[in-house]
Amino acid sequence: MKAWLTLLKKEFLLTRSSLLWKLLFLVIAGLLGVYFAYRNNDRPGLIVVLAVMVVAFYVFYLAAYMFKSLREEWEHTSHSWLNTPQPGWMLLSAKLAGGFINLLALFGVTCCFTLWITWIELNNFARPGFQNIDLAWATINYYGWYIAVLIVLGSIYTGLWSMMISVGMAASKSILSKGRFFVGLAIFLIPTWGMGFFQGTVVYDRLVRWGAVYLPQTPIVELRNLHFHSLYTGEILFYAIIMAALLFISGWLLDHKVEV
Amino acid sequence: MLKINEAIKEDLALATDIVRFDHVTKRYPGKVALRDATFTLPRGKVIGLIGPNGSGKSTVLKLxxxxxxxxxxxxxxxxxxxxxRIGGEVAYLSELDALYSSFTIEETIRLHQGLYEDFNQEKAHEMLAFMQLNPGDRVKNLSKGNRGRLKIVLALSRRAALILMDEPLSGLDPIVRESIIKGMISFIDLETQTVIMTTHEVAEIEPVLDLVVAIRDGQVLKVEEIxxxxxxxxxxxxxxxxxxxx
Amino acid sequence: MGEEFNSTQPIYHQLVQRVCRQIVGGVLRAGEKLPSVRDFAVRNSVNPNTVQRAYAELERLAVVESRRGLGTFVTEDAARLDELREQLKDNQITAFVLDMKEMGFSSEEIMEGVEEHLAEDK
Structure with missing residues (x-):
């Protein structure tokens, strides 16, 4: 435990100053967004759309973080990073956790500004036709949490795949002198094309569609008839197992196949 | 009777040898870095691994x-x-600058303290004082000589049974080299530790060595006592x- | 004490000689404590095992003695110290004469040269 915390502290220390700069940048950008939202009279929702696009991008944040963090280790500090008694999954999960802390901070600030901008735009464009600001605001607040959690989980998911690609490429270095890129590409195709294909099959259906999860009924009466994608326990388990597998396979590769 | 003797001999050998290479080969696509290397190295010695560039010294150490x-x-x-994961029993000083450059010296020491059970923080601070290094300095701001000194501090602050040093003196000026050698002699505990180092400064390091391993073109030629x-x-x-x- | 070692004799042997010279020369006095193995090793930039060997050899020669828990001390045996003095003198002279003879000097020339040199010294 002490070792994992030490590793986490190290990961955090590595990115601490960069995080502060990024937060500063976000605050400035956020304030600018707020300013433009106030002044936005002709194009309803423009700033909100931009802000929401930024929010959506966070689903790739951990993928970028892991790739960059691992590249730094491969290129500069691999001898230190790997000459330790801790197992590979511990080294990698600490890295992911460090990224997670960064994610929460940056995502949190971005969401706050997005909500603020949304409120401003909602108020700006309140018209007799556009019924109920309160309804719109409540909807956003209600589903916003689910979407935020999904984005964060999605980020962890992409982060783990990014880690798998990076470690896979490093592991193949001892076997192939060239063509590591193709190894990375092959691994990349699994969560993208491969998963898409698999999820269309009957096997997947049988495997996953059980244990339907019922989200608490929305307090907003008007929305009760809207039907979103239902959530199954099987599906949650499916992704959880994949994520755990990614961590352990990468850890195993780090311990047995990677050479530096 | 013979079998028992062999078993005892084997046990004794294991007890006294810190390193054992048994027909070790290391192949890369297109190149053989080490060819059928077989040798054992005893404990409690300062061992030099010498040979020309590209002879396989670093490969042996990394193995x-x-x-x-x-x-x-x-x-x-x-x-x-x-x-x-043998890093728990082996301290490795890389030829490369494998330090986290944004950390201060103190942060680097605390990192090692948290990762290695055999890390002796007091000894580390003692060595820092000996090397005249300031714990508050950031690694990226250290001169090359001071980075070399820090690497030695980190390696020797561990009570690991085996300490490996890949070119600890390379590219450093004579004053720094002397302080590293003296630091090494001051802080190594040959009763419980063994040091294996590669170096080009053969003449300078000779008085410190007990044993030398000569390697050339991926082949270990001789193991000899100084x-x-x-x-x-x-x-x-x-x-x-x-x-x-x- | 940062002199280089010559390349022909084992280093521990040269350390033994250094200590003997220091004793005879008075730098190290009878009964004086020698530096610890580690200190000596650091000062001379040599392996502690080598110092250990040198001290062991000095003890074997009865030039020093080790006292449990206290360290290694120059012997107080005046007879031994005199003997050592004579031995070193003898070694030096023998080496010198051999060297000169190899160069072709006769015994008379050697004697003359030494006397001349010592006369100038005064």
Whole structure:
């Protein structure tokens, strides 16, 4: 435990100053967004759309973080990073956790500004036709949490795949002198094309569609008839197992196949 | 009776040998870095691994550190096979600048303290004082010489049974080299530790060595005691090296 | 004490000689404590094992003695010290004469040269 915390502290220390700069940048950008939202009279929702696009991008944040963090280790500090008694999954999960802390901070600030901008735009464009600001605001607040959690989980998911690609490429270095890129590409195709294909099959259906999860009924009466994608326990388990597998396979590769 | 003797001999060998290479080969696509290397190294000695550039010295060290895996044969450290996680028993000082440059010296020490059970923080601070390093300095701001000194501090602050140093003196000016050598002598505990180092500064390091391993073109040519070289063969290490590696 | 070592004799042997010279020369006095193995090793930039060997050899020669828990001390045996003094003198002279003879000097020339040199010294 002490070792994992030490590793986490190290990961955090590595990115601490960069995080502060990024937060500063976000605050400035956020304030600018707020300013433009106030002044936005002709194009309803423009700033909100931009802000929401930024929010959506966070689903790739951990993928970028892991790739960059691992590249730094491969290129500069691999001898230190790997000459330790801790197992590979511990080294990698600490890295992911460090990224997670960064994610929460940056995502949190971005969401706050997005909500603020949304409120401003909602108020700006309140018209007799556009019924109920309160309804719109409540909807956003209600589903916003689910979407935020999904984005964060999605980020962890992409982060783990990014880690798998990076470690896979490093592991193949001892076997192939060239063509590591193709190894990375092959691994990349699994969560993208491969998963898409698999999820269309009957096997997947049988495997996953059980244990339907019922989200608490929305307090907003008007929305009760809207039907979103239902959530199954099987599906949650499916992704959880994949994520755990990614961590352990990468850890195993780090311990047995990677050479530096 | 013979079998029992062999078993005892084997046990004794394991007890006294810190490193054992058994027909170790290391192959890369297109190149053989180490060819059928078989040798054992005893505990409690300062051992020099010498040979020309590209001879395989770093490869041998990295195999001992678990950073590389043998293509063939076995590498045993302290009786155990050398895996990536042997870092708990082996301290490795890389030839590269493998330090986290945004950290301060103190942060680097605390990192090692948290990762290695055998890390001695008091000794580390003692060594820092000896080397005249300031814990508050950031690694990226250190001169090359001071980075070299820090690496030695980190390696020798561990009570690991095996300390590996890859070119600890390379590229450093004579004053720094002397402080590193003196630091090494001051802080190494040869009753419980063994040091294996690669170096080009053969003449400078000779007084510190007990044993020398000559390697060339991926082949371990000889393992010899320094005392034998001077005493029986009547030559200095440099002369022996020229002769053996010719 | 940062002199280089010559390249023909084992280093521990040269350390033994250094200590003997220091004793005879008065730098190290009878009964004086020698530096610890580690200190000596650091000062001379040599392996502690080598110092250990040198001290062991000095003890074997009865030039020093080790006292359990206290360290290694120069012997107080005046007879031994005198003997050592004579031995070193003898070694030096023998080496010198051998060297000169190898160069072709006769015994008379050697004697003359030494006397001349010592006369100038005053």
């Amino acid at each position: 001992m550190a678990g950073l590389l895996r043998a293509s063939g044969g076995t590498v045993a450290i302290n009786g155990k096979p050398a895996t990536r 005392d034998n070289i001077r005493g029986e063969l009547n030559m200095s290490l440099v002369e022996w090296m020229k002769q053996t590696l010719a």
